[in-house]
Amino acid sequence: MRKQYFLILAFAGLIAILNGCNFGGHYKALVVTGQNNHNWKASSPILKSLLEQTGIFSAEILKTPEKGGDMNTFNPDFSKYDVVVLDYSGDSWSEKTKTAFVEYVKDGGGVVIYHAADNTFPEWKEYNEMIGLGWGRTEKDGPFNYYSYASNKRNEKLVIDTTAGKSGSHGQRHEFAVKIRNMEHPVTKGLPVIWFHGKDELYSKLRGPAKNMEILATAYADTTLGGTGRNEPILITTTYGKGRVFHTVLGHADQGGGPAMECVGFIVTFQRGAEWAASGKVTQKVPYDFPDAVCVSLRTNFREITLEDDLAKIPAYDLTKSTKYFVNLQNRIRAEGKTPDKLREFEKMMIKILENKEATDEAKKLLLHEISWMGSDLCIPVVRELAKNPQLKESADYALARLQIIN
């Protein structure tokens, strides 16, 4: 008996240690900022917290000197980190720091290039190779890369265009559909292939060496909104030496972040891209509020929506306001549908709302339709009770019929 108890304790201890590894930050991330033609003061703390939110990163922010300052004082030890996130566009780094960064990546260090970080260092050859494509580059740095547009999507092809000219443009800010071009890459595996991104700049006409580079996702730059009429690269990966670089052009920061950063698509691809850059793999699950081919999905407080959030919102369900929390619940049920015990847990949660006098009829109708297929004997009493309510009788009967209580 005593021995068993000890074993249990030892096991619990092991779990705690394993959890600790994950929770305390398995990977170390450095967010480099301090100069940018964008609002780095808004974006860099958000990037740091997004990394930490994954539970697998510890992150710190390092600021360079201000513009015109003595860049010799910026001299970080990159080798301490698994991934360096660049939220930086500004003065050249010192030769020593540049060399250290190149060595860090060559040795297998991870890099994330975030939005305007592909605007900087156009003269730095190695940096251009790391980012693949950039803004403010010319034909001497490499070709334009994009996917052609075709009314039949089958005919859209990667175009490598050596036309002379300076790179970088965007039309007016708008919501746009991102299309995954490689569904099998660790960063994109399991994501919807098409998803709407929050209002953002759609970086276009990027060019560069494009060596060891893969375009993971594109977005169509609509000509009616000042775009190029091409499918422009949105998520890019390159390898440089043993290092991995994840390059996202998304996430133009407004004060407080704004829709481009609040977009769940931006958040999740950034988090997954950082993990891939750090480790070559991705262990994070795709969240339930990920956007889809028709809907933008924003996290206004940058917090993942929990089951508790969904359950708290569903009783006040109003179709004209938001359907998200109920759809989240459905997605959670689908994800656990293989496990009968899990279905029972969801059923119990749904019964509570069905019994809740404050819950709207609309909410109850939806739950009755959902419970009609996944419910058990547990829900029968409340469904029968609701069948006495003229407003809910039809939906309750629907549930009873599917549950084979009535015909």
Add this chain to the structure above:
Amino acid sequence: MTDKTNRRDFLKHSATMAAGTLILPQLIPSTALGMGGKLAPSDRIVMGCIGVGGQGTNNLHSFLWSKEVQFVAVCDVDTNHTENAKGIIDRINKNSDCRTYGDYREFLEKEKIDAVSIALPDHWHGLIYSAAANKKLDIYGEKPLARTIQDGRAIVSAVKKNNVVWQTGSWQRSGKMYRRAAELAINGRVGKITRVEVGLPDGDSRIGTPPVMPVPEGLNWDMWLGPAPKVPYRGVCHGDWRWTLDYSGGRLTDWAGHHVDIAAWGIGMDRTGPVEIEGKGVYPIEGLYNTPVEFDFTCKYANGIEMRVATGSRLRFNTGAAWFGEKGWIHVDRDGGLLHASDPKILQEVIGENEIHLYKSDNHFWNFLECVRSRGETVCPVEVGHRSISIGLLGEIAMTTGQKIEWDPIKEEIIGSTVASRLLRRPYRQPWLQPTL
């Protein structure tokens, strides 16, 4: 019953006569040939329409290319539709006699016709297809066959029991290219087929949530809803109904009746079904529309062949049906008539006399009319229509439950999952009753 049988014999006889004339076509004026020509009014197939919105009207026009039909009545829950269709028919008939109905029960009770063209939202298919078959009418019915597998089986049973001619509106079966592709596949021109990929258009319908609004004049909204749950009118009706699960399964069930149908034809599995179905969908998180905008599921057949059905952007060839065999692949799609293969020589292959020759029809509507006369089987009979949409509907069940569905294609039962089995039906709103076998 007797009247009907006599009428059938009569129509059959005039077909034989028309066919007889084909031996010496140069001697006979084309107007006497039946198809495309003119028959005496008493020899014509007398038809009506139930559902004359967009697709119903298209089908009406397609039938009117043949001079051997005469339309006499139309039925729709929207008087704007019936008035429009009556106008088309009266112009052709050079009279004003086309009768209009708002209730299919009255239409079926009063009209003495040979055949009916039906084009309705999916949630109405089970009831009205079965009712028309029970009235011994030959039916041209739009795909997908039914909203649920139980509805589908009830329709098949009614059609078979009443021995009526049925054509499913899966018109690609009457397209040369699709038949050629399926024939090459089924005869092993790319070797033994190991897998099939079926790409359907990406989902892209966005509406948000329109406010409740007055029901437009002429539309009987409650009748439009019929057996589906009662909801206030928000402008989602003709043309928009496909994106709401109460009426349709979205792009998946819309297109399963086309590319899935052709894919199953090419592996000779169009009268049975898979044994395992598993996959995932993406459902829009905001707005009134709730059908999946992305889907990707795989069906396994008893012989080991796998059929993957997905939104086009997830697949190598995007939309269409593609068969992969040990020696290569064949892919067919609309896109202006696209038929290509891993080796272009495959497309030149001749199908020998003793090989499998698939049913040849070059006009889906005329094939139906020929069968109304001959009492033969159409190119897309009811069992096939049912089995094609069953793949889409089983995919829907797999995605809704997150389970790997084990399916018995003979008994048409889901094995080992009570919860998934419940999704084989959608309960009907009173007073409508689900058709039974």
